[in-house]
Amino acid sequence: MSRISDSNTEKFIVALDAGHGGDDPGNRGNGYKEKDIALKVVLAVGAALEKDDRFKVVYTRKTDKFIELHERGRIANKAKADLFVSIHCNSHRSQAYGTETFVLGLHANDENFNVAKKENSVILMEDNYEANYDGFDPNSPESIIGLTLMQEEYLDQSLILASYIEKRFTNTLKRKSRGVKQAGFVVLHQTYMPSVLVELGFLTNNKEGKYLNSKKGQDDMAKSIIKSIVDYKDSLDETYYVPEPKTPEVVTNDTIIKTVDEELYDGITFKVQIEAGSNDVVLDPKNFNGLDQLSKVQFGEVYKYYFGNTPNYNLIKELKNVAVAKGYTSCFVVAFKNNEIIPLSEALKTNTSSN
Ligand SMILES: [Zn+2]
Incomplete structure (x- = not known):
């Protein structure tokens, strides 16, 4: 029996939105006509992604027709x-001249x-439009503030895609990138997914306008966008290698002290011996795999290093587990009385907890 996978639901769905229309x-x-150039680029991006069966493409428009901004978001959300x-x-x-890719945010400048x-x-x-956009006024810079919240949770991912696109434009096509930017685009506000708005360049610039109106220009720009979308999807699929943090997370008695019952011993202090050696090491969590509550005792030429400091035997057993987990696999519990090491068995005879 072969497993039939529901490949359709596993596809990565890309909503493509050609600005303007009709x-x-x-x-x-x-x-030149922005609506036509945007549509041609969108159709080229879509056609390439449709050939890759990892992707499914939905379009807000495939022809020259007028679509309201809120309808564009609705199409993407519904899909x-x-x-x-x-x-x-x-x-x-x-x-x-130059390219810009926007994510939704407060306008950084005029x-x-x-x-x-x-x-x-x-x-x-x-x-x-007043009803569809909740009183939004496109002429007021302040009016955008209420719009930005909905996209906030997708901001990081939107920025990743935006930077892939701008990098492709500059590295592969040698276009001038004006950068990844934030501003209050209503069409980006309407969606519940990472969302970007690409400004391919300036039609008003003689050279750039001509390029963007050409088949070659449109194919080039489409290819960069396609590759950026594929890179973005791949980056989500990758399991990233997470390097050890340079400053390890510090583990202290306090981290787990609330979770153990008391088993107190009068006048006794328990510690976990984690290391011994002739090197005099500074008592810093960085030097001890993130363990805190460190102490050191010099015995002749040997330094012994301890983690934890408590009269609670249950707690020290927990701290020993923590030290083992941090790599000190041969650590052990020692007992101190009046700053002298005493045999653990002797210490445990002095249990003062009431049962
Ligand atoms: Zn436009």
Whole structure:
């Protein structure tokens, strides 16, 4: 009997969003149409991902039609997408150029706000936008604050994808990257998954506009986005090697003292001997695999190192287990009375706990 896997549910679902469409052309820098360039890039990204059976692709639009911003998020959410990638092109009065990838956040500056404002302004073309966007005002920088919370839990992952995309643009295509940025894009606010908005470049820049309007430019940009999405998925699948922390987590008596019953011995102090040797080692948790509550006694030329310090025999047994777990596999409990080591059996005769 072979196991039939439900491969469909295991696929990594990517929601692709071509900005604008229909009556909303997006920016018309140099006479190019943002809505058309965004759609061509999206279709190229989608076609490549669909050939890879690890992926399933959903589109907010595959044709030249107007889709409201909140509807775009709804499509991605309904498909339970693992990722949302919105594709746009930028514009500016100047000959500014370069790529930018945004994640949702507070506008760090006016420049970022202005990009988001342009992309958000489409909601003014929508019917009933006040109700659909909960009173959001695309012209107010403050209005975004309430929007950012929903995406917060996906911020780290969104930033990872955004940085993969920008790195591909610069390293592979030698495009100028203006960086990974945060701003209040309404379309990113609507989704329940890591989400980025890519500005492929400026149509208003003569050279960049021409490149982005060309088949080669669109294929190049699509390839970089495809590879970034694949890298992102792979990074989620990898089991990362976690190196030992340089400063180990400090273990103290207090960590476990609340969990053990008292078994007290009058005038006795128990410690766990963890090491002995001729080296005089500084009593720092870093030097003892993170163990704290350290003490040291010099016997002639030999230093003995101890962990823990308690009259509670149950606690010291627990601390011995901790020391073993930290690598001191041959450690043992010793008893002190008046700062002298006494045989453990003798110490245990002085139990003063009431039973
Ligand atoms: Zn746009």
